[in-house]
Amino acid sequence: MLKALLIGCAVMATAATVAVAQPKIEVIGGETFDWGKVKPPKEGYLEATIKMKNVGTEVLKLTEIRPGCGCTKTDPDKTELKPGEVSTMGVKLNIGPMQSGPLTKSITVRSNSAGADSVKYLFLKADVVRALALSPSIYFSFTDLKVGQESTTKVDVMNNDSEPITISDFTADNGLVLNVTGKKVIKPGEKLELIAKTIPQAKGSYQATVTFKTSHPDHPTMEIKAYGMVMDTQSPVYQATPKN
Numbered sequence: 001m002l003k004a005l006l007i008g009c010a011v012m013a014t015a016a017t018v019a020v021a022q023p024k025i026e027v028i029g030g031e032t033f034d035w036g037k038v039k040p041p042k043e044g045y046l047e048a049t050i051k052m053k054n055v056g057t058e059v060l061k062l063t064e065i066r067p068g069c070g071c072t073k074t075d076p077d078k079t080e081l082k083p084g085e086v087s088t089m090g091v092k093l094n095i096g097p098m099q100s101g102p103l104t105k106s107i108t109v110r111s112n113s114a115g116a117d118s119v120k121y122l123f124l125k126a127d128v129v130r131a132l133a134l135s136p137s138i139y140f141s142f143t144d145l146k147v148g149q150e151s152t153t154k155v156d157v158m159n160n161d162s163e164p165i166t167i168s169d170f171t172a173d174n175g176l177v178l179n180v181t182g183k184k185v186i187k188p189g190e191k192l193e194l195i196a197k198t199i200p201q202a203k204g205s206y207q208a209t210v211t212f213k214t215s216h217p218d219h220p221t222m223e224i225k226a227y228g229m230v231m232d233t234q235s236p237v238y239q240a241t242p243k244n
Helices: 002-020
Strands: 025-027 032-038 045-054 060-067 071-073 086-094 101-111 119-128 132-135 151-159 165-172 184-186 191-198 204-214 221-230
Touching (some): 032 045
Antiparallel strands (some): 025 045, 045 086, 101 119, 151 191
């Protein structure tokens, strides 16, 4: 009886050791890196350093690190970590030329870590604050273009700064016409409505560009692209075949 009890205890101890002896990944500082409110960087991206530690008891292998759209990474300095070792990786969060407001991107990390930790999702967040922001889109988006017919869309230019901003020298190409000319002053917290009109002359893809100058040092010149697909005004007419 005593022998059987000792054997049972030995088996349980061995199983417990096997269960504990596993690699385990931990992202130092948490799985979300948040820059908070930031001005748009001149380089076009924000940088951070991510550190991943093996808090298990076996070698941790980083088998895949895949950034989502809008962010990039550098190769980690280690892909195999002994217990207690740390791997360091640089990441960049790309900021579009006119992007503003909250932004979230992710990076998928796969490893031989035990259980659910074998796949980790790292999140990069920032709230980009621009002195001049565009809404509801950073483009003039035409949705109902037809050959020979006028179509209209709009973009609002919002002043998020504490001082008035003057915008001027408006130009537009490819037949695009704006509702504003000359100089316009936008007070803090207010917006200017830019209405764009066009009468396309041929079906197919339509593109145009609006540019203007501003008095704010962060935005000496701004550019807004216009996009749309032009349809023919006449639809095919079905003709029945006459019977003999």
